[in-house]
Amino acid sequence: MLPLSSHPAHPPGECPLLQVQNLTKVYPSGTVALKDVSFDVDDREFLVVIGLSGSGKSTLLRCINRLIEPTSGRVLWDGQDITAAAPAELRSIRRQIGMVFQQFNLVRRSSVLTNVLSGRLGYANPWLSLIGLWPPTERERAMRALERVGIADKVNERADALSGGQQQRVGVARALMQEPRLLLADEPIASLDPVLAHSILQYLEQLNKKDGITVICSLHFLDLVHRYATRVIGLKDGIKVFEGLPQEIDRKRFKEVYGEEAQEVRAASLEAA
Amino acid sequence: MKPTPPARRSRLVAVILSTIIPGLGQGWLGEWPRALGVFLATVTALGATLWYGKPGWLVIPAALWVWNVFDCLRLPRGAPLWLATLLWLGMAYGIGWQATEINPRAFIENSERARSVFRPMLEPDFFRLRTEVRQGWVEVEVPCSSAPPRAEHTVEAVTVRVSPDCASLNEALIVTVEGLWPNEPTQVFWSTPIGDIKLVGGQYNAMLLVTSDEAGKITALVRVPPSAQDAMPDPTLPLKHRVYVEQERKIGGIEISRNGGYILQGIYETLALALLTTTLGAVLALPLSFPAARNLMSGHAVTFFIYLVIRTILNILRSIEALIMAIIFVVIVGLGPFAGMLALTVHTVAALAKLYSEVVEGIDPGPIEAVRATGATWLQVVRFAVIPQIVPLFTALTIYRWDINVRMSTIIGFVGGGGIGYFLWQWLVLNDYRAVSSCFIAIAVVVLTLDTFSARVRERLG
Numbered sequence: 001m002l003p004l005s006s007h008p009a010h011p012p013g014e015c016p017l018l019q020v021q022n023l024t025k026v027y028p029s030g031t032v033a034l035k036d037v038s039f040d041v042d043d044r045e046f047l048v049v050i051g052l053s054g055s056g057k058s059t060l061l062r063c064i065n066r067l068i069e070p071t072s073g074r075v076l077w078d079g080q081d082i083t084a085a086a087p088a089e090l091r092s093i094r095r096q097i098g099m100v101f102q103q104f105n106l107v108r109r110s111s112v113l114t115n116v117l118s119g120r121l122g123y124a125n126p127w128l129s130l131i132g133l134w135p136p137t138e139r140e141r142a143m144r145a146l147e148r149v150g151i152a153d154k155v156n157e158r159a160d161a162l163s164g165g166q167q168q169r170v171g172v173a174r175a176l177m178q179e180p181r182l183l184l185a186d187e188p189i190a191s192l193d194p195v196l197a198h199s200i201l202q203y204l205e206q207l208n209k210k211d212g213i214t215v216i217c218s219l220h221f222l223d224l225v226h227r228y229a230t231r232v233i234g235l236k237d238g239i240k241v242f243e244g245l246p247q248e249i250d251r252k253r254f255k256e257v258y259g260e261e262a263q264e265v266r267a268a269s270l271e272a273a
Numbered sequence: 274m275k276p277t278p279p280a281r282r283s284r285l286v287a288v289i290l291s292t293i294i295p296g297l298g299q300g301w302l303g304e305w306p307r308a309l310g311v312f313l314a315t316v317t318a319l320g321a322t323l324w325y326g327k328p329g330w331l332v333i334p335a336a337l338w339v340w341n342v343f344d345c346l347r348l349p350r351g352a353p354l355w356l357a358t359l360l361w362l363g364m365a366y367g368i369g370w371q372a373t374e375i376n377p378r379a380f381i382e383n384s385e386r387a388r389s390v391f392r393p394m395l396e397p398d399f400f401r402l403r404t405e406v407r408q409g410w411v412e413v414e415v416p417c418s419s420a421p422p423r424a425e426h427t428v429e430a431v432t433v434r435v436s437p438d439c440a441s442l443n444e445a446l447i448v449t450v451e452g453l454w455p456n457e458p459t460q461v462f463w464s465t466p467i468g469d470i471k472l473v474g475g476q477y478n479a480m481l482l483v484t485s486d487e488a489g490k491i492t493a494l495v496r497v498p499p500s501a502q503d504a505m506p507d508p509t510l511p512l513k514h515r516v517y518v519e520q521e522r523k524i525g526g527i528e529i530s531r532n533g534g535y536i537l538q539g540i541y542e543t544l545a546l547a548l549l550t551t552t553l554g555a556v557l558a559l560p561l562s563f564p565a566a567r568n569l570m571s572g573h574a575v576t577f578f579i580y581l582v583i584r585t586i587l588n589i590l591r592s593i594e595a596l597i598m599a600i601i602f603v604v605i606v607g608l609g610p611f612a613g614m615l616a617l618t619v620h621t622v623a624a625l626a627k628l629y630s631e632v633v634e635g636i637d638p639g640p641i642e643a644v645r646a647t648g649a650t651w652l653q654v655v656r657f658a659v660i661p662q663i664v665p666l667f668t669a670l671t672i673y674r675w676d677i678n679v680r681m682s683t684i685i686g687f688v689g690g691g692g693i694g695y696f697l698w699q700w701l702v703l704n705d706y707r708a709v710s711s712c713f714i715a716i717a718v719v720v721l722t723l724d725t726f727s728a729r730v731r732e733r734l735g
């Protein structure tokens with residue numbers, strides 16, 4: 001294991017924003033996707049999770065907001081146990097945690113506006129939202145979120161009429177509607193070309209730095225880890241094999257995470273962008 | 274150690290075996306797949322020829338038999354396979370041709386009938402030129418009573434007078450008419466007390482036509498038709514017959530003919546029937562489509578069993594032709610549109626439930642996950658992530674089904690299901706090929722319109 005010296009210390013008595021304790025997930029098929037994973041996340045951190053395909057990154061992120069039920073272990077949100085929360089409690093925790101996906105996960109046939117507004121469902125009046133009625137203030141909020149990611153002009157387009165980069169920006173705007181304290185981003189750029197990848201990550205960085213939103217983001221490219229992360233966790237076969245600052249992760253550490261046989265994944269074009 | 278190589282076995286014995294039972298020799302020499310093929314080919318050829326009683330075709334099984342012996346003789350290379358294949362296919366094709374009684378000569382031999390069918394079809398009976406009619410009539414006693422009433426009668430402007438006031442069969446009458454349109458051809462005909470129309474022109478075989486004069490008058494000689502008292506129980510009893518005069522002139526423009534009106538009515542009924550069955554079918558298919566979706570039901574053994582049962586029932590129902598179902602329902606609920614409606618509805622439920630469930634199976638779980646992550650309730654997830662994914666496709670499929678149902682209900686009308694098909698059936702029976710062809714045209718127009726419309730809508734929704 002690695003030295004924990006790099007782990008940011010927090011003042012005594014104040015608990016971290018998120019605590020993941022001994023998290024284990026075994027799928028019904030028998031696959032052990034996470035094995036006894038523990039770490040803390042402080043407010044305003046930009047935590048990057050790296051690991052090979054199949055190492056359990058998506059499973060980890062989804063266990064945090066319980067889109068996937070963990071097999072054992074606990075996840076504490078502001079000291080409150082998410083894993084033991086009743087449905088209503090869980091929903092009110094979820095609305096504070098935005099999520100951005102690799103495949104964008106937009107409703108392709110719905111308009112951009114409807115997709116963005118759906119990010120507000122956790123706050124909306126349940127009955128009015130069911131008939132698709134949104135107060136003007138929420139529509140304005142949606143417009144502001146779209147302006148923030150620079151695609152306000154696409155508001156009435158169908159989601160599938162947009163390019164990949166634009167769709168992911170809609171995804172970010174949808175998460176913004178939640179006014180989240182934490183943003184989970186599961187390989188948000190894996191389906192995008194390098195230039196677009198940077199622009200999406202810059203939005204996340206801006207949210208992190210300006211708005212003070214904590215970010216947990218899984219990534220593939222080491223270069224990007226160095227550029228954006230404030231702290232890094234490495235997963236391998238569901239086990240946490242690295243935790244530390246981005247500068248601590250060199251070729252050697254990288255091989256630990258990605259396996260001896262792996263070549264370093266470099267995206268030289270990213271540096272140019 | 275290998276077992277005795279089949280090649281060592283006696284070729285002669287093999288040939289004898291094959292001569293007794295085709296393929297046996299090949300089998301004895303170790304070529305089992307070949308043996309089975311040869312056996313089946315010969316037996317099916319022989320069986321088909323005997324079953325359909327075509328002794329001439331026995332040539333082929335015989336040839337296959339010979340081929341089989343030859344094949345056995347030449348093993349391991351064998352006789353050319355293509356020859357056997359060709360022989361067998363020749364048998365299948367030839368007997369098939371005769372069994373389905375394909376007879377192209379029938380077209381030519383019955384050219385007279387073909388013409389009597391197709392000629393009227395070239396003049397579909399849907400529109401006619403607009404005309405107006407002026408008509409008058411008068412009653413005449415046949416035979417005379419002791420005091421016949423005066424034979425004069427006025428309808429609107431038209432006054433018809435016959436003298437004498439009564440007559441017996443074949444006797445002459447003078448018909449004078451006033452108040453007709455001037456210079457127009459006027460039809461004169463006879464109507465018996467039971468309403469039979471009798472012609473009085475020529476040898477009682479043509480319409481009597483008289484042109485009116487400047488003043489709108491005609492005078493005509495009419496003989497009482499010899500058949501005027503046919504079917505009368507007592508020919509000595511004086512009864513009131515009528516003499517009609519009728520003018521018809523074109524007033525410009527066209528209007529829908531009587532059959533055209535029936536066609537419109539039939540088309541309307543058909544569209545309504547199709548709409549009704551589609552709506553009803555869709556409503557019933559909706560709740561069935563979810564338990565028929567594999568992705569929702571494969572989680573648990575019990576749910577998977579339910580899925581299998583529902584899918585099987587739907588598949589069986591779908592494979593029964595709607596027309597046959599209609600006939601079955603006719604037996605149960607009697608002749609009429611209701612039987613057709615039931616059959617179409619059942620068929621629609623089965624077809625739509627399957628199609629809907631395929632939509633549900635193809636649903637993208639991504640948006641569901643994303644909306645769940647926002648803290649939405651279950652209902653909100655359904656409303657914002659599930660419904661937008663399925664509703665456009667459900668709608669498109671339903672419209673497509675309506676399209677199909679319009680076509681199907683045309684056919685189902687044949688068994689008394691109502692709508693245009695029922696009229697079509699009657700006109701076919703009555704040999705009214707003008708009406709039949711207008712029916713065809715009307716159906717084609719409706720189906721093409723609906724086709725285009727539903728394709729458009731589906732394109733927009735898809």
Ligand SMILES: Nc1ncnc2c1ncn2[C@@H]1O[C@H](COP(=O)(O)OP(=O)(O)OP(=O)(O)O)[C@@H](O)[C@H]1O
Nearest residue numbers: 027029031033051052053054055056057058059060
């Ligand atoms: N629904 C599931 N059922 C069974 N096994 C699963 C399921 N989802 C993931 N797994 C397995 O769990 C392991 C971890 O998967 P996960 O998707 O979390 O990895 P990942 O790091 O996100 O990979 P990738 O980079 O390919 O997205 C893999 O071995 C995967 O096959």
Ligand SMILES: [Mg+2]
Nearest residue numbers: 057058059187
């Ligand atoms: Mg993943």
